[in-house]
Amino acid sequence: MPRKIDESTTPSFARLRRLAADVFVSLRWLWRKTSEPVIEFCIKISGLAVVIFVFLIFLFLLRDSLSLFRHYPLRKFLFSTEWLPISEPPTFGVVPLLLGSVYVTAWAIVICVPLGVGSAMFIAEVAPKPLKHVLKSLVEILASIPSVVLGFLGIIWLGPVLRNTFGVPTGMCGLTGSLLLAFMALPTIISISEDALTGVPKTYREAAFGLGATRWQALWRIILPSASSGILAAVMLGIGRVVGETMVVLMVTGNAPVMPKSILQPLRTLTATIAGEMGETVGGSEHYFALFAVGIVLFAITFSVNFVADLFLRRARK
Amino acid sequence: MNGAKIRQHIAFSVLGVLTLLIVVPIMLVILYIVINGAGAISWEFLTAAPRNGMKAGGILPAIVGTVLLVIGTMLFSLPLGVLSAIYLVEYASDDLFTRMIKLSVVNLSGIPSIVYGLFGFTLFVLLLHLGTSILAGSLTLAIMSLPVIITASKEALESVPFSYREISLSLGATRWQTVRYCVLPYAIPGVLTGTVLSLSRAAGETAPILFTVAAFYLPRLPRSVFDQVMALPYHLYVISTQVPNIPLELSFATALVLIALVFLMNLVSIILRAHYRKKRLW
């Protein structure tokens, strides 16, 4: 009968090694048991992060805007046609800024929608494959040009050109901004419209050809209308992009927060106001809070525009 | 040639002209900057600090600042963005919460850059007492970059064949093990491409860094993450609008360096995409 090994006679070094091995194994077991739930927890929290950020942004804007309205009447902010932050007493009327944004955006959209949708049609339906790739790459290049560079070109080149062409006192006016903004919004409009056009089912096209239509007729009468939700979404996203643009308008639309009477005169947008005047305010002053109030108006506008665009995009995908 | 064909020719020509009206200015813009700025690009310009109130010397601190901001943005936005995408693709069920997350991603991508600047200023500079610093600027740019990274990562994860997950799960692996060994490694190319693209945009942004990090004349290089720093886009903005008598060549050169940096990053992203598309295993 084999003799049982007596624990007490085992050399202590071997016992120590066994103990270390046990500790190591149980630590590894513990790590394996807990690391996965820990990682999964981090993943679930990350999912929440985006929601938290949107909420925080809105909250912070709201908080500092409301500080303005504790002393300054909301009606005056919303309806006064004067933005005079440094006069005594200061007037914070958002209307001139809002109108500035509206003017600049409207002109930009009028310019870039025909151009953008037209080239989207060209790229999607007319251009042969190699040309298509070249064009799409060029549009991507346009999308990557930083806005400050375009603003720089506006000051150096476009502004003087417009001044000479239209005989106005300064080239730093709304039209300069609109032209540059139209240029900047083009990639958005082109790529989303192009997606919408190529997403139209092949069967529609084939049906049209079967009925004897030319490519143009098929495009104009059948493909374009069926892609309309997507194209509308593209336009809305383009609007959102233009309304939210800061540097270009800050640099080229002049610096006049007054009620704009024509696109050829200096004006001010919501975005340029915040960017331009923030550096001059004192933290906690009325002016400071007023800029946050402008920020919330801006947030509300871009939020709604993007929301509607998303609805259209969802409809287009069905 | 019948009437319909004639109309088609006219229509297509109009479309072609419209396209040309867009494409030609793009090329002209690039050429314009290259021609006018290349002259001032010298080794000194790229590696020396500015002198004489920006009228001479180089823009090294601005280049360094932009690079540091890009690195900082990546450090914060990449992990968070990828983990969020993993949640959306691998763990989320089809409920209200998931829809809220997707809606938030869309909203975040539509927020104007200046609003991010305000937010970053209030949260990071003031509330968290980080001051105008590389840290505050990077965090602000990181939140701004999140939507692009999340969307690109989501697409990359979704493109990995479902069979890989099925095999892994049927062998008894847990969900995280499946993601880690059978999904994530094959999604990394797409994630990288999206990340580099989003970083190239962050490099060119001015509005978010206006109040959170940017300084104009800081001849020395930053010593810590709590320092202010020069940045190329902000630099270009200031010398175009607020500093008189700067030689025009220098402004063009700054614009050129900025565009070159952004294009280089875009090129890297395109090369990555093409490289991995060739190596694709499915």
Next chain:
Amino acid sequence: MVSEPVIKTVDLNCFFGSLQVLKSVNIAIPHSEILGIIGPANSGKTTFLRALNRLNCLHRTYSQTGRILLDGCDIGKISDNLLRKKIGIIFALPQVLPVSIFGNVAYGPKVHGTTDKATVSRIVEEALKRAYLWEEVKDRLNEPAVQLSGGQQQRLCIARTLAVEPEVILYDEPCSGLDPISTAKVEDAMLKLKASYTQILVTNNTKQASRVSERCAFFLMGELVEIGPTKALFTNPKDKRTDDYITGRFG
């Protein structure tokens, strides 16, 4: 004494959304049995198989009522990953991971915590031998698994499953994409594995069922119509519907 069946389903009903795919299935499968499951398309055979290792739960609209017992224990009480370790599955089309042959087989042990290289190599070799693939691949273990032929890939899938030491192996029409020689090799492997594993084979091929299985179950439109020893089922089915299917009047 009748030993506890390995797998037992009690009144199992499976639904995808509001569509009922399996109705009130009661089956008990003893150790080391090879159970064949036959029936026309859409009769719920695959759903039944995948309910056993809870792969159906990957579908968002899936729900089930009734109980499934593994060794007497309700599988709802076992965690997903442990359950799938014990009940392995071979899919209809060979699906391999985009790694080497060795990597494919070693994946299972890796996720279950075996890190020692020597142990893993030994497990891989044994698994490949039991799947009758070792001789063909032993010199090229580091080559990509996708370069194997269909039949070899399917045996690789068997080896992969064997490497995690399951108790039960499920086969979901495993030879549907294979040529006769590969099919014969796979069936051969199944018969030789009988001693150590319980196997359930879903097949569209009644001849295959009669070659390989000891008992056979006939499913039709979600119902378990008849179950019994294979020879008896094929020569003298008790239900007319079984007879119609086997003789080819429909299918």
